[in-house]
Amino acid sequence: MSVRKICVVVTARPSYSRVKTALTAIEQHSELELQLVVAASALLEKYGSAVNYIQEDGFEIAARVFNVLEGENLTAAAKTTGIGILELSTVFENLKPDIVISIADRFETMATAIAASYMNIPLAHIQGGEVTGNIDEKVRHAITKLSDYHLVASEGAKERVIKLGEENHMVFNTGCPSIDLAKEVQADPTLDFDPYKKYGGVGRLQDLEGGYYVVMQHPVTTQYSEARKQVEETLEAMIQVDKPVLWFWPNVDAGSDGTSNGIRAFRERRPGNPFHFFKNMEPKDFLKLLVNADALIGNSSVGIRECAFLSIPVVNIGERQHGRERGENVIDVGHEKEAIVGALEELKARSRPSGSLVYGGGDAGAKIAQILSEVPLRFHKTITY
Amino acid sequence: MSVRKICVVVTARPSYSRVKTALTAIEQHSELELQLVVAASALLEKYGSAVNYIQEDGFEIAARVFNVLEGENLTAAAKTTGIGILELSTVFENLKPDIVISIADRFETMATAIAASYMNIPLAHIQGGEVTGNIDEKVRHAITKLSDYHLVASEGAKERVIKLGEENHMVFNTGCPSIDLAKEVQADPTLDFDPYKKYGGVGRLQDLEGGYYVVMQHPVTTQYSEARKQVEETLEAMIQVDKPVLWFWPNVDAGSDGTSNGIRAFRERRPGNPFHFFKNMEPKDFLKLLVNADALIGNSSVGIRECAFLSIPVVNIGERQHGRERGENVIDVGHEKEAIVGALEELKARSRPSGSLVYGGGDAGAKIAQILSEVPLRFHKTITY
């Protein structure tokens, strides 16, 4: 029996967190061999060096691809993708995978999809079919149209991919692999580490015993010039609250500097602020931190997915998660300070939300591996209508 | 009133032929300014130097982009696209267009779509929504998902694009601009030039008075290794027919060398063959040649579009045009010599097909220009379901 080589290209820290259990399941599957490629911001210290976690987790790295172009404009996002195609096509040429996996909808993951599909390598897409409100929207559905297999995270996503003209029997609702980790955390939610000691970071060290908030706000790429203003609203809102705030720096995007600079300027301007800033955290630790928090504030997809499963209240800001299916744990607000403060007030009056299975029950990784071992290998398809 | 800058990226000879009337209409529209970028194989002598025709036709070229990577494998197609993104993003950065146009579904036109959409430039796609049976299928629909405006060539295409989740009011059936030229030829179909004298080429010079066949067969990219075998079947079929054969070399594709080498080997092996080979021809002359021919044989889209309008019999080989709407002028066959010979026999027994308006009535160029002058400028969209 021949073993299928499954090449997964991880281009960012959050993508790694999201598929980690699938990587483990592929590695452990007797009929699959994992070829892990680490690329783009996943290699860069500035964006949290996902590569270090990957190595610590024991995965072997088949190739590294440096392709992030510096720049404060959208041109850099396009060029990063172009360089990615140049590099990944050589990687695929040498690794000769049977199936390539492109993850989600970050702009640079398009490079994975184009290199593989143009080279007639069967392409699987994890987390297609969702809806959001920015450039990711274009990227995600375009990748669906380049892909042969669709490993989606919810029923809504499955329906959407089928409507997009994909064959029914090539669309699989596996749930989201990020829920797999959440399930582990659910089994043992104790905050068994000191985040300050283990992860350092900068800013004030406050006692977390009496509750705390976690903030994670990413720039929204098609609203580049507003990124700074938006984060400032959130900063002003959080300074009014009565609990410690643990703030996570955003990951890379074309608007990254707007958000990051907003935070930096705030720290200069308000040296005595009560926030503590982290660059990153191991996914499991991050979920433990969340499950013990009063709420997550920002626009991270973690708020929509893992937090739904784990019954964590979320104040979701702006349109970044627009259109994604959600549990009852989310309050959606605009970017204004007042709205954010209001939502936090509202949360106090509510009881803890009940957990939701909308993004799966915690066995997505195993399902994905099994499907990859069974699907017919093909790279030729036709629209269904 | 400000004038909109419309940047059209032409990457190949057939793409130019197809949109020429739209280019003229954009140039002449008082509210539009044409920025014409010539790239990829459109610049190369080996593929017919479309750039020369473009200049002879009086268009000003805003930028030239050399991005075709040499190679006998599919990796080169991927890399050509990656380089295209790198280069076109700089071009767009400097030209600052209001709308970018990506034409049809050749693999490298994806570079136009990605560079523009990633840079938040409104993107119009000409000839989306069609169906064929190869890598173009993936490329075409992926570009639809990256595009803001859809200028499609038939009602079937319009319906399909809308099903793909695009907003109804952003999908316009303009007909195919290639029909515009066909309409001019219809008005005066006389073969008013000597193809041997005007275009040279190689091979035997036979009298065309008693009728002749035209062959144009392109490699089918997802069946790379078979390209050579397929063209050999057609060569063997055509050598049996009783009329002169005018054969056009294929344009660039990853399998190009397979087809081209098949033809070259045939010419070596059969030095006395009765074929004449042309590298290329001005589009209008090509249509005049076709309208006076007994039939077109091969897998060119001209057989499906212009020939439908002009009532020219076509033997369409293989699946390259699979799924495209067609008039009654087409007989579809497989790649085998016998099938091709049989279809040519069948044609003799038939009467001339009647003309079809399935790809429009000959005013697509003007319609396209008018739409581009009127659509709201936007680069932000959401799937409709």
Add this chain to the structure above:
Amino acid sequence: MSVRKICVVVTARPSYSRVKTALTAIEQHSELELQLVVAASALLEKYGSAVNYIQEDGFEIAARVFNVLEGENLTAAAKTTGIGILELSTVFENLKPDIVISIADRFETMATAIAASYMNIPLAHIQGGEVTGNIDEKVRHAITKLSDYHLVASEGAKERVIKLGEENHMVFNTGCPSIDLAKEVQADPTLDFDPYKKYGGVGRLQDLEGGYYVVMQHPVTTQYSEARKQVEETLEAMIQVDKPVLWFWPNVDAGSDGTSNGIRAFRERRPGNPFHFFKNMEPKDFLKLLVNADALIGNSSVGIRECAFLSIPVVNIGERQHGRERGENVIDVGHEKEAIVGALEELKARSRPSGSLVYGGGDAGAKIAQILSEVPLRFHKTITY
């Protein structure tokens, strides 16, 4: 009489400062036309946005090229150069210059040299023939061997270029154009602006009346891992001195993050430090700041060139300027804190150094323009031995 098109590619803030008077002289020369290309770190905010100064100085920009690849390793430097060649060859293809100018020896300026020489465009090199102790050494002399004209800054450099096998009559000692600006400052050295008000920056605001030091220390690329340690030595040394310290952030290099992070960590660790940090300054203002300072500390070439002409004491750290001709204004020291402190003590006991003409007398810009208008256009040369 036809006008020669002179294309200058500026890739970094210090390169711009150095050639500014040559750009002006080319622009004003009746037989020359300036084509200014701004590329690499000269476009990036993170490295001081030289492009803004260029525009404020009234130069028209013919093209912008984003080509800096992000990364914490040397691979990024190589890739930045590769992308630069891809992009610049398209720029040259479209601008069709008669002569291209490559400036000095930063790694990415190799892209200018390769694109031009490979395209048979006569190539002029400004500031070849010097000696230093790092990767620049390889880059600089390699560019000499690719260049047709050599516009060097000192007699020592001229001799060296000739020894490298270049034809005597193609090597011109023009002096360094950076001295042209220094000459203007020499004529009016008053510190006629408030650096804190005009340039902001971060850190303590101290009175500059009683004297001050200026620090500018760049990472040394071939000692990547040591960059952080080295800057820490300098930081510790300067905290001991009795005068205000104005510190300039380093420009981009592969080791940049080491140096920058060293400074950032120091600021966190020692929040009450008496330093003020500037990101950048207009060249003329920077020279005025220097001419009124007690000394410049670090490894900037400004210490070797402009400071020699302007009689400014310099403590030159490490080997970055190793081998460059120098005036009597320089004390060379190693990276250790003690050596730096010792040199500053020694300076107090010395009298002001006398000015030196080793890098020219302040008319380099005009000389360069005149030479470019007169040299025979050629791109074909042979080694002289």
Add this chain to the structure above:
Amino acid sequence: MSVRKICVVVTARPSYSRVKTALTAIEQHSELELQLVVAASALLEKYGSAVNYIQEDGFEIAARVFNVLEGENLTAAAKTTGIGILELSTVFENLKPDIVISIADRFETMATAIAASYMNIPLAHIQGGEVTGNIDEKVRHAITKLSDYHLVASEGAKERVIKLGEENHMVFNTGCPSIDLAKEVQADPTLDFDPYKKYGGVGRLQDLEGGYYVVMQHPVTTQYSEARKQVEETLEAMIQVDKPVLWFWPNVDAGSDGTSNGIRAFRERRPGNPFHFFKNMEPKDFLKLLVNADALIGNSSVGIRECAFLSIPVVNIGERQHGRERGENVIDVGHEKEAIVGALEELKARSRPSGSLVYGGGDAGAKIAQILSEVPLRFHKTITY
């Protein structure tokens, strides 16, 4: 004892032929490990698929890099080099060689030199220090300035590299490895194969018993537009001679199409010509063919090197080999038909030239391997004057 990883980048068929014995010696050396990278035209069928010979010879290929950009102009040469840097830096990142070897002076081998030197990998250059009359001249000496070790092929080359400012003890005259193979052929020069049968090719099959000529003429890149005219002169000259002519197609260069098209047009125009055309031949067979020929005509470096050692008369056309040391076997002529014919007449009157050791005695491969195992590993150097 640790084993040194020696990474050799082969970019073209002739480069492979030239270093083959060095590759074998590296592979067999107990302290060295060979990492063979095959790139550029060495991978392309159009240029003789050197990669096939490499595999047949039993070498393991560590990576393949497709980087040849198509085009009929010099821009493509620049871009090919840029892409090469992008790709090779990833290859080096993954292979982590101790020493990289760049071969000779083809334009694209600059990519090897830049990627390695920028990444602080010690760089060895084979065949620096020679003199010719085209773009190679710039490339070759620029690579010398980027290299740490110089493995040159003659005493003249050694002197020149030292004059270029390289340290005496890092310059080694090993002789040319191409002579190693010539020595084997010298030991057994029998033409023990039928070239028509073994290598096919096109054109007339003539009896070779009575003697024959071999032609190999490459385009001269800096005289792009003249390439076609020049090959036509040679074609006209050779048609006058009284012996069979075996003609080898040129390898890739920017002017390639000029030369190739000149030959193709000639074959169309003169269908009855008495020439036989080969695409390529195994190096050893090629030398056997030469040693039994009456003369080699053209501008190949084989005429200067191997033919000197093997006492084969050569008519060397044009300036491609200008300035290279030569034995008494060479008659230099211009490009005119008359000059070529005249030189062939002169040869008939001469006796066989005596063999020359100017390019070594046939042990270069072994010497190179031994030196690579012994040199200190370093990537930091300074010019010697």
